[in-house]
Every structure is written in structure tokens, then in C-alpha cells.
Amino acid sequence: MYSEMLGNKYFLARNYDNAAKNFQYALQADPINKSAKKKLIICFTQIGQIEKAFESFYQLVKEDINFIIETDPVADDCPCAELTVKYGNILPYENESYDLKLMLAMLWLYCSAEKSLEFFKRILVENPGDPRIKEITSLIEEKIKPTNKPIH
Amino acid sequence: MAEQKNIRDEILDSIGEGLLTVDKDFKINFFNRAAEQITGFNREEVLNQFCKYVFRCELCESKCPIGLILESGSPLYDFKSSIEIKDGTRKPVKLNAAILKNESNEPIGGVISFRDLSEIESIRKDAGSAGNFFGIIGRGKAMQDIFSLVKEIADSDATVLIQGESGTGKELVANAIQATSKRKSKPFVKVNCAVFPETLLASELFGHIKGAFTDAFKDRIGRFELANEGTIFLDEVAEMPFQTQVQLLRVLQEGTFERVGESIPRKADVRVIAATNLKIDEALKRSKLREDLYYRLNVIPIFIPPLRDRREDIPYLVKSFIKEYSKAYNKEIDDIEDSALDVLMNYTWPGNVRELENVIEYLVVRAKNMTIRLENLPSGIGSSLSTEKQISEFKKENPSELLQLLEKHKWNKTKAAEELGIGRTTLWRMLKNLKND
Numbered sequence: 001m002y003s004e005m006l007g008n009k010y011f012l013a014r015n016y017d018n019a020a021k022n023f024q025y026a027l028q029a030d031p032i033n034k035s036a037k038k039k040l041i042i043c044f045t046q047i048g049q050i051e052k053a054f055e056s057f058y059q060l061v062k063e064d065i066n067f068i069i070e071t072d073p074v075a076d077d078c079p080c081a082e083l084t085v086k087y088g089n090i091l092p093y094e095n096e097s098y099d100l101k102l103m104l105a106m107l108w109l110y111c112s113a114e115k116s117l118e119f120f121k122r123i124l125v126e127n128p129g130d131p132r133i134k135e136i137t138s139l140i141e142e143k144i145k146p147t148n149k150p151i152h
Numbered sequence: 153m154a155e156q157k158n159i160r161d162e163i164l165d166s167i168g169e170g171l172l173t174v175d176k177d178f179k180i181n182f183f184n185r186a187a188e189q190i191t192g193f194n195r196e197e198v199l200n201q202f203c204k205y206v207f208r209c210e211l212c213e214s215k216c217p218i219g220l221i222l223e224s225g226s227p228l229y230d231f232k233s234s235i236e237i238k239d240g241t242r243k244p245v246k247l248n249a250a251i252l253k254n255e256s257n258e259p260i261g262g263v264i265s266f267r268d269l270s271e272i273e274s275i276r277k278d279a280g281s282a283g284n285f286f287g288i289i290g291r292g293k294a295m296q297d298i299f300s301l302v303k304e305i306a307d308s309d310a311t312v313l314i315q316g317e318s319g320t321g322k323e324l325v326a327n328a329i330q331a332t333s334k335r336k337s338k339p340f341v342k343v344n345c346a347v348f349p350e351t352l353l354a355s356e357l358f359g360h361i362k363g364a365f366t367d368a369f370k371d372r373i374g375r376f377e378l379a380n381e382g383t384i385f386l387d388e389v390a391e392m393p394f395q396t397q398v399q400l401l402r403v404l405q406e407g408t409f410e411r412v413g414e415s416i417p418r419k420a421d422v423r424v425i426a427a428t429n430l431k432i433d434e435a436l437k438r439s440k441l442r443e444d445l446y447y448r449l450n451v452i453p454i455f456i457p458p459l460r461d462r463r464e465d466i467p468y469l470v471k472s473f474i475k476e477y478s479k480a481y482n483k484e485i486d487d488i489e490d491s492a493l494d495v496l497m498n499y500t501w502p503g504n505v506r507e508l509e510n511v512i513e514y515l516v517v518r519a520k521n522m523t524i525r526l527e528n529l530p531s532g533i534g535s536s537l538s539t540e541k542q543i544s545e546f547k548k549e550n551p552s553e554l555l556q557l558l559e560k561h562k563w564n565k566t567k568a569a570e571e572l573g574i575g576r577t578t579l580w581r582m583l584k585n586l587k588n589d
Binding site: 001003004005006008009010012013029035075077 | 176177178200202204216218219222223225251258259260261262370371372
């Protein structure tokens with residue numbers, strides 16, 4: 001008995017495995033359901049399916065990057081802040097695994113586009129062959145450029 | 153459209169039960185006036201907030217009521233829980249919950265209605281507090297022994313079999329066992345085995361997979377999975393079909409079960425409390441209950457005596473129910489005439505405490521004075537004739553015992569009447585008759 005609502009319930013309880021199953025079901029029925037996709041990306045990162053998370057992330061960023069950037073961690077009960085803290089405030093240039101940095105690059109976009117950009121720039125250096133990373137980096141750069149905010 | 157919404161909101165505001173609805177993200181989108189009064193929150197404070205931060209039901213973290221329905225597909229009725237209100241204290245509530253669906257049958261929200269049980273709980277606590285154990289009234293030895301046993305087994309996960317006639321309070325004893333056990337904060341699932349058709353009980357208990365039978369359109373978890381880490385109460389267990397008894401036996405022996413239509417064993421960490429109103433000897437003889445299951449269930453046996461065998465509790469039960477129903481029906485009834493109490497004491501109560509409770513509710517509803525009188529009693533409950541008959545029998549058979557009893561209590565007639573299980577007026581009449589003789 002899968003449903004987006006049940007996915008939301010599991011997501012609120014941080015039960016990412018069951019939430020992912022329900023969001024995947026919801027997306028089969030309605031592939032343009034951005035809300036389910038946005039949460040599914042986080043679920044995939046937490047159940048070790050980084051490539052699946054990244055492919056969904058790439059699609060959603062291309063489709064509507066603001067939908068992720070404008071996430072309100074409190075109003076949306078988004079776990080991005082607790083998750084980035086969970087991994088110990090890793091910096092982009094630290095000698096950590098590629099997958100971990102890719103995961104943090106995605107998660108940071110939910111709460112800080114600047115931080116996310118730092119990670120994507122670093123990942124681009126390590127993996128210049130993936131056109132998706134280049135495209136995402138450009139899209140984030142474009143988004144935060146007009147604000148002239150300093151990069152932390 | 154807006155007018156219709158206003159009318160709907162007005163109607164929902166006029167009801168006494170707290171009511172809230174959530175959208176599919178579990179954000180509150182309606183909160184009625186009674187919900188404001190019960191929780192202390194204004195609707196402006198809670199609208200568009202996640203319900204888990206407002207409603208804070210004790211099960212929000214592990215078993216959200218709406219989540220349970222989404223998982224099981226069955227609505228939740230009269231589910232006892234507690235909520236944290238605005239001032240940080242907890243309130244006991246009884247809640248119902250259901251899912252709201254769109255035209256495509258997809259869940260788009262949920263509705264929870266809840267009743268504040270604080271007053272009823274405090275009345276239950278007040279009513280003869282010394283003889284009140286988790287809402288069970290019993291000052292006599294039989295009931296006090298049961299209360300002691302329940303406290304003794306608080307640390308145990310052993311299976312309990314509660315026996316007793318219909319209406320003796322088997323479910324209340326099960327509640328007390330759960331509430332004192334180490335699993336008290338975990339789910340407590342109740343199943344009346346007699347309610348389900350034979351073919352559906354196994355599916356209800358153990359769940360099924362899609363296609364397991366004609367109406368199994370999707371996977372569904374059973375009550376054992378819902379009760380995981382908690383307790384399950386199997387009422388009328390002897391009404392369970394023989395085949396399902398085998399499956400239950402396996403849960404008790406191995407801690408595993410399979411969903412109907414599936415061959416993957418699943419683990420069940422569930423404490424079982426079972427109850428039956430059948431006479432066990434007969435149930436075994438008539439092969440209604442498997443002998444091996446009986447021995448597995450009967451690790452801790454509890455036998456609740458019928459009310460006719462614990463008449464000493466009747467005055468306290470009567471007092472408690474009068475208080476409870478006077479409050480519920482907003483009446484000021486505080487007493488019952490001795491002669492009326494005598495009749496209640498001498499009636500055989502085939503329906504036990506439940507029947508007594510119904511009679512008191514009837515009396516409270518109909519009472520026009522502050523005291524319940526003999527003439528208010530329903531005609532079926534018996535008449536003063538039966539009381540007189542018993543008086544005459546006692547007088548004939550036990551005149552010296554009566555005198556000894558009065559000596560024992562230093563001629564305190566109230567105490568003597570209590571020990572005899574009769575009212576003071578009856579005792580007075582018996583003494584009068586003795587003098588005449």
C-alpha cells in the first residue's frame with residue numbers, strides 16, 4: 001500500500017528506506033511530482049544509492065533549481081541541516097571519498113547554494129568527464145551570481 | 153463555495169470533540185474550537201504546522217495514528233493515547249483517525265478526532281481510590297489478589313490467559329497488565345477473534361500479500377506486525393478457527409509467522425494476552441480450543457470471578473458508576489437508597505459488571521432526585537421479594553451466625569452489612585425479624 005503521503009510520513013520520521021519506496025511509487029504514477037522527487041533525492045543519499053540520487057538531482061536542478069534552493073529547512077522539515085552536520089562539516093578540498101563529497105554537494109543545495117557550489121567546483125576538478133557536474137555547477141553559479149553574496 | 157466552507161467550519165466548531173485535518177505533507181489545515189480548548193493552542197498558531205509538533209501524540213515518533221492507517225488500510229477507532237498540550241503537560245485522549253482520499257483513491261490527507269479523557273480518568277481515580285486499580289473497582293479479596301498478581305508480573309513477558317464470564321472486565325485487566333508492563337509505551341493492539349469471519353481472521357492477525365485471496369488487492373500488514381515490540385490482546389481466543397490456532401501456536405513457540413499467501417517467515421516480538429469467556433474444560437472437550445495452544449497461553453492464568461461471587465464490591469461499583477454517569481449526564485445524584493442497593497446486591501447479575509454499569513447509567517438518566525430510589529429500578533432487576541426471601545432464608549439458617557458477626561464488628565451494622573454483602577436497611581430488617589422471633 002504505497003503512497004506519497006505514506007512516503008511523507010516515513011520522511012518525517014527519517015525512515016529513508018521506506019520513504020524512498022513510497023516516493024518511487026508516487027513518481028511512477030506522476031513523474032512530474034517535484035515534491036516527491038526532491039525528498040527522494042535525500043532518501044537515496046541516505047540509503048547509499050548516490051548515483052540514483054545524483055541522476056534525480058540533475059533532472060530536478062535542470063527542471064527547476066529554485067525548487068531546491070528555496071527549501072525552508074523549518075517549514076519543510078527538511079533534514080539537510082542535520083545531515084550535513086552528521087557528516088562532520090567536511091570541507092570540499094578534504095581528502096574524503098568522491099561519493100561523500102557528491103552527496104554533500106547535493107544536500108548543501110537544500111540549505112546553502114554557496115556551499116553546494118564549493119563542493120561541485122571541487123568535484124568538477126576531480127571528475128571533469130561528467131557533463132552533468134559541469135552543467136549543475138554552471139546553473140548554481142548563474143543562480144547566485146546576481147546576489148553578489150560572498151562565498152563562505 | 154466560501155459560504156459552504158463557512159457553514160462546514162461552523163458545524164465542525166460546534167462539536168464537542170477535538171478535530172483536526174492534515175494535508176498529505178502532515179501539515180495541519182483545519183483545527184476546530186474543541187481542539188483549541190483541549191490542546192490550548194489557537195488555530196492561528198497551528199495551521200500549516202506539522203502535526204507532530206502540535207499534536208505530539210505519544211505515538212507520533214514511532215506509530216503515527218494516520219501512518220498506521222496508511223500502512224494497514226483500516227481506520228482507527230477509540231484508540232487510547234495521550235497528547236502533550238501547550239503548557240507541556242499531557243492529557244489522556246481517545247482518538248479516531250481516518251484517511252482522506254481523492255477521486256483516484258490516492259491519500260491526500262487525514263482526519264483525527266479526539267476526546268479529552270482527563271475528567272473521566274480523574275473520576276475513575278477518585279472513585280474509591282483504595283479499591284481502584286487502573287479503572288477496575290474491587291475491594292474484595294478476589295480482585296485484590298488479581299491486582300497483586302498483575303503487579304507481580306509487571307517485569308514478565310509471559311503469556312497471560314484471562315478467564316471470566318462476559319462482562320467481568322477481562323479487557324480492563326488486560327489494559328492493567330499492559331499499562332504496568334515494561335512494554336507500556338509500545339503499541340497495544342486489541343483483536344476480538346469472534347468478530348472476524350473464519351477466512352479473514354488469519355489475514356487480520358498476520359497480514360496478507362496481494363493476490364493471496366480474491367479481495368486481496370494489495371499487500372497488507374497484520375495486527376501482529378502492528379503490535380511489534382508491544383502487546384496484543386486476543387479477546388475470545390477460543391473462537392479462533394482451528395487452523396489459525398495452529399498459526400498462533402507457532403508465534404508463541406517460535407516467535408515467527410507468515411503473511412497469508414507468502415512463505416517468508418517474519419519475526420514477531422509481541423507479548424500475548426488472551427481472554428475467553430468459555431469454560432476451558434468444555435472448550436477442550438468439545439475441541440474448540442487446541443490443548444497445546446491452551447497450555448502455551450495459560451502460562452499466567454487469571455480468573456476473574458463473576459459479580460455474584462464478589463458482591464462485596466457492588467456498593468463501590470455502584471458508587472463509582474453513579475459518580476461517573478452523574479458527571480457525564482450533568483446530574484447531581486450522589487446516593488442510592490439502601491433498599492435499592494439491597495436489590496442490586498441480591499440480583500444475580502448474569503451480565504456481570506457490564507450489566508450493573510448499564511443499569512446505573514439507566515438509573516442516572518431517569519433519576520429526578522438526588523438519590524436513586526427503589527422504585528426507579530428497572531423491572532427486570534428483581535424485586536424486594538427476592539430480598540425478603542433471602543432474609544428469611546438467612547434468618548432461618550443462620551441466626552447465631554448473624555449475632556456472631558455483629559459481635560465481631562462490635563455491633564457496627566455498616567461493617568456487618570458490608571461483610572454480608574447487603575445494605576444496612578436489610579440488616580436492620582433482619583435484626584427486627586430476629587427480635588420478633
